[in-house]
Amino acid sequence: MFAQFLTPAYLPFAIAFAVMIGIGLIESIGLGLGHLDLDADMGADGHGGVLDWLGLGRELPILIWLTSLLGCFTVAGTAIQQIAESLQGAPLPWPGAVGGALLAGGALNTLAANALARILPRFETSVISTDDLLRQRGTVLEGAARRGAPARVKVVDRHGQAHVVLVEPHDDADIIAAGETVLIVRRDGARFFVVPERHTLLQSI
Template identity: 70%
Template sequence: MFAQFLTPAYLPFAVTFAVMIGIGLIEAVGLGLGQLDLDTGVGADADGAGGVLDWLGLGGELPILIWLTSLLGCVTIAGIALQQGATALTGAPLAWGWALAGALVAGALLNTLAANGLARVMPGYETTVIHIDELLRGHGTILEGTARRGMPARAKVIDRHGQAHVVMVEPHDDGDAIAAGETALLVRREGKIFFALPDRGSIFTPL
């Protein structure tokens, strides 16, 4: 059976099987790649987009690499079944191109059921990606130098998920300066520059 799996008629499915195993091993060793926030490129509010994502099995917030692993497995199973069926009926498997085309269609249909089932049994998937404007009203700590108007300095801001972000900060008021180690409240943003009010002596100083 293994030798048959490496023949040209079965080779596409040997490749899909190998890629599936590779992705599975990466996830198994705990690299966390299955939890990456990968954008599908289609907004859920677009006309018909929600239905397409649901049909593909991506509507249930299933991590993309787990969905891909499931799809590869379904294509592999469908391809082997198709070639075995063709051999039983005609005495020979289909040409690999025809077999791959049929397996892709059948695998996609099968994966719709598999992915939706996985999405129901997996723990809830929560993203930690934020929009840059969510850093506003947060407190940043100047890392080095002194922030002055027209002379931004690097500052570290902790978001609501506890993740650190490094942004460029200038004082909101012309006469202010924020030295390294001091904190400031981010009040507005223009492009990549945040403008902040120093915490010292202000009503915004945290209790």
């Protein structure tokens, strides 16, 4: 079956499956890439029209939605080729199979995405501005943050959703080690600046 999956008739679905696994690994190691602010696409009544049909209207994290779509595309395409082989003794040419899989997989993904949005309520109404992370505490995940050498910090917003951002010390002389708790005090573009909680002035905050 694995060798069959690598033949030209099945290759688009093998590639989709490999990409799906890759995205799953990215999400599992928590790189913080899974959330997309879709508010600009919503209508005044709070519904996203096409986004709702696609399963994105519930603000499902984009990488989870994409992983689901790739999985549905792979399943639909493989099923189409298997049915074609049982009926005519050979799979369809890959362009025809891909077209059918896009239609069937897209419809199947609408159901899957809506189901995922219901069982992952923590992602609903949790899209925030990056400025909302200011004055929040976080934990340095790895390495040491120095001026000019940022480190990754995990911050939990008011919705309980975790974000991973790059930070540098607010004070030039500070070196903040992995595991330390920090307070985010300002932002410059995608870079945040923090003060370590060990500073005496933060102990009572």
